[in-house]
Amino acid sequence: MSSQPESAAAVSAAVEARSALRLTRSISVTWWYVSSSVVFFELAIVVFAVATVVEAGFGGAVIALVCVSALLWWLATLLPLLEYRRRTADAPLVIWRHHLVPFLTAAVFGLVAGLVTGQWVAGVLPLIQALILLNWPPGVRLRMVLAATALLVALAVIDFRLLPGESNSASGLQLVVFAILLPAVTVSSLWWWDVLVALDRARASEAKLAATQERLRLATDVHDLQGHHLQVIALQLELAERLMPRDPDAGMEQLRAARASVDDARQGTRDLATRFRSVPLSDELANAVDLLRAAGTKVEAAVAPDASLAPASALGPVIRETTTNVLRHGGGKWARLSLTRIDGSWRYEISNDVAINPPENADGAGLDGIARRAAEADGNLEVHREDRTFTVVVTVPDEAPTEALADAPAQDIAERKVAG
Structure with missing residues (x-):
């Protein structure tokens, strides 16, 4: 009987984890930046640990042992880092399938590095890093890193007093400095990731x-x-x-x-x-420009700053129809679009080059439909043919104030959706 609630909880946790990963995909570049900073900092500690052993004059077997154990520890820390990206608010402190191997490799590397170098810092640091990468709550993790940094500083003082000669080498000093800074770097990187995830979830919720x-x-x-x-x-x-x-x-x-x-x-x-x-006219024009450019047409567009106030119900279909006409009957080399406000009216104009051999039904029913839409909005249609240029001009009056106020909320929401 108890297995059913446990299986349901497991399924719920898996669904929440997939949802968390889907939310964080939009900021995946930041994730790789955050995790890379921790990984490269750990790699620097591996290099300094091996260099310290080499400078101390140990044999090849000892150097190889330190190098292998250090690299294994470095690779093992990738497991909890990758798990952290999928972390949810109610995740357990320890997930053994992701944290057991890092703990074991940290213990092995700490034992080897501590015995070979004789430094307490080198022996304790891997275990401290394994503890910091657990799923601590934010406040607990902060106290954890403060205590870990204080412990590492105390151990560094002890090391320099007990082993002043060996510890004062260049690699030994760098190892100690990076070891003391590693907990703070790790926690600050993870904190920055948590902030970005919270902002991304807030944006999705909005x-x-x-x-x-x-x-x-x-x-x-x-x-x-x-x-x-x-x-x-x-x-x-x-x-x-x-x-x-x-x-x-x-x-x-x-x-x-x-x-x-x-x-x-x-x-x-x-x-x-x-x-x-209805779609805001600025978006309609942007879509028309993108469509024409995708067809290989060189496009210029001039849109008034207050184009969102233009009657979208009247001009939106006109923009779509004229764009289709340019694609079907135009020469395909260039096109110019503009939407301007003149004397209480909105003037939409589109010009394009004419095809060398236009089809007999080049006008089709498109211009008739545009003329009908312009007439329904108390506007008018003008068509001009000059040499190799074909121009369509549609002029419609401003919407009534009550209609503009009624449409404003829908347009604002549509604009937020597009921006988001």
Whole structure:
């Protein structure tokens, strides 16, 4: 019976670990920088330990033993470092499959280095590093590194008093200095990684919160819109049902009113969906530029700083349609796009070179659709052909203030999603 809760806890821990790793993939470069600083610092200690033995005049067998044990310790410390990237908040202090080998190699290297060099620092440092790489809580790890640094300083003083001649060699001094600094370097690197992970998780949580708030706002708008129309339709149908036996004409009038209410509800739903699907015009233009450049076209774009205030519902489809026309019918060498504000109106212009042999139906239905969209927004379409240049200009008036204020929150959220 007890195995089921344990298996469920194991599955939950595995899922949380995978989630933590997925979150940290976006800052993986920083992880490699953090772990590399610890690894290279440990490697420097290995080099200084071997150099100290060489300067002391030991034989080749002793030097080889110190070198092999030091390298094994250095490689073994990679296991807890790699595990630290997947560490979760409720991770146990010791995970034996990741910490047992580092402990054993640390004990072997510490015993060999301590006996050969005669330094307490060289013998104790590997075990201290193995302890620091455990999954300590942040506050405990700080006290741990302070105590470890104080212990190493005390042992260094003892070593210099007991072995003044051997310990004063250049490699011996460097070994002691790096050994004293290793705990602080390790903890500061891991602390920096923890800070970045916390910031990355906060960013992901903020993005999820923004999406949740947007869904709630959409649900509220749909509820208000459909609830109102459905209530009106229900009343009209009920009234028609009552009037039909006595006054069929009045009953039919209510049925026609109910059908008109259905059309209003359908149009309102379409308008709401269009508003939430709309993309800021700055993003539409950026996508158009990227698409044309991907096709090998040299593109220049000029966008007004306040382009987010332009009527996206009217100009967004126009930008997409004109971009498609340039790809299908243009010469493919160059294109220029601009969106500017002139005298209370927004002017979108796109120019491109003309193909050498344009197809007979080069205009197609694209320009008719653009003209229809411009007319629906009380704007106009201008088409110019000059030599080898084809230009489309669409001018639409500013949106009404109430519409602009209503669309602003959706645009702000869309912009945060793109930036994030």
